[in-house]
Amino acid sequence: MHICLFDIDGTLIRSGGAGQGTFEVILEQHFGIVEGCEGVSFSGRTDRAILRDLFARHAIEDSEDNWNTFREAYLELLPQKMSERPGWVLPGVVELLAELTARDDVLLGLLTGNLAEGARLKLSHYGLFDHFRFGGFGDVHVDRNDVARDALANARAYQEETNGSSNGDAEVWVIGDTPLDVAAARAIDARAIAVLTGWHSRERLGVTEPDLLLDDLTDTETLLALWDQPV
Ligand SMILES: [Mg+2]
Structure with missing residues (x-):
């Protein structure tokens, strides 16, 4: 998982x-x-x-x-x-989320500094919210690493609700665009995928040593290959 x-x-x-x-x-x-x-x-x-x-x-x-x-x-x-102020969905996102949602060995959640309701409003605006089952949000915590711990706890709770038990061996991935996302991944022993679709340069994100650094999320083949590696 x-x-x-x-x-x-x-x-x-x-x-x-x-x-x-x-x-x-x-x-x-x-x-x-x-x-x-x-x-x-x-x-x-x-x-x-x-x-x-x-x-x-x-x-x-x-x-x-x-x-x-x-x-x-x-x-x-x-x-x-x-x-x-119209924004946009970033390249590859719609396709990747659809592919991941269709799999039964992947659970999708959020790890964001947005308020929980703000996250819902933003993602619903672009028709993306229904892909996500749980998350960690920015309502309470100042430190994003605490948000990561919430997100992971909520993922485990969701697994317990739906499967009757949480799979402690699940591989956890954090996908984000900032050095703070990579740090949050490390705080919960997760693997980090960094994307250059935000506000940070390849150099700035590269020094944080993510497991994978991508221009954007269009290369679904590389991403899905990651999920197909044995845990
Ligand atoms: Mg971000």
């Missing part, structure tokens, strides 16, 4: 800046900060971590109330922003 944990932004889709654009509008409308996202890194990080840094940068209290205000506004505004 193979458990494949996919990142979203830069790996499955590019949202055309809808996510960051939504953060910006909320900072302005709810917290009075204009162009508040400048200088804060979004790539590969959890929404919780990004917001914590934004709050610190603009001297806004990192309280549960402020977090909830942000969260509610974000989920309400995101679909509109996605329509305004």
Whole structure:
């Protein structure tokens, strides 16, 4: 059995800046900060971590109330922003997910810094959400490695629910576009596939030593050959 944990932004889709654009509008409308996202890194990080840094940068209290205000506004505004700033599904993704979904020895999950509901909104927008059965998300954790641990625990729970037992010998794969995805893979003893469809150069991702570094996900033959190797 193979458990494949996919990142979203830069790996499955590019949202055309809808996510960051939504953060910006909320900072302005709810917290009075204009162009508040400048200088804060979004790539590969959890929404919780990004917001914590934004709050610190603009001297806004990192309280549960402020977090909830942000969260509610974000989920309400995101679909509109996605329509305004059309993004796209990255090359090979539709075909690869279809092939993996058709196999009975592969389980597909998410490992993303997005809020769980934000992940659903983004992937549903592109018709991709139904491929995924479980995941780890950015609602609570600041550290993406903790999200990876959640994703793996939820994968095991899903296996138990559906099979009556979890297969502890399953090979786990993390597919992502940032050095933080490769680090998250290592945090759960998973193998890492890095793709260059996000914001990082071949050199920058190469030094993180993923098991496989791909231009994009179009080479389904190479990818499927990986899943056919004995665990
Ligand atoms: Mg990403």
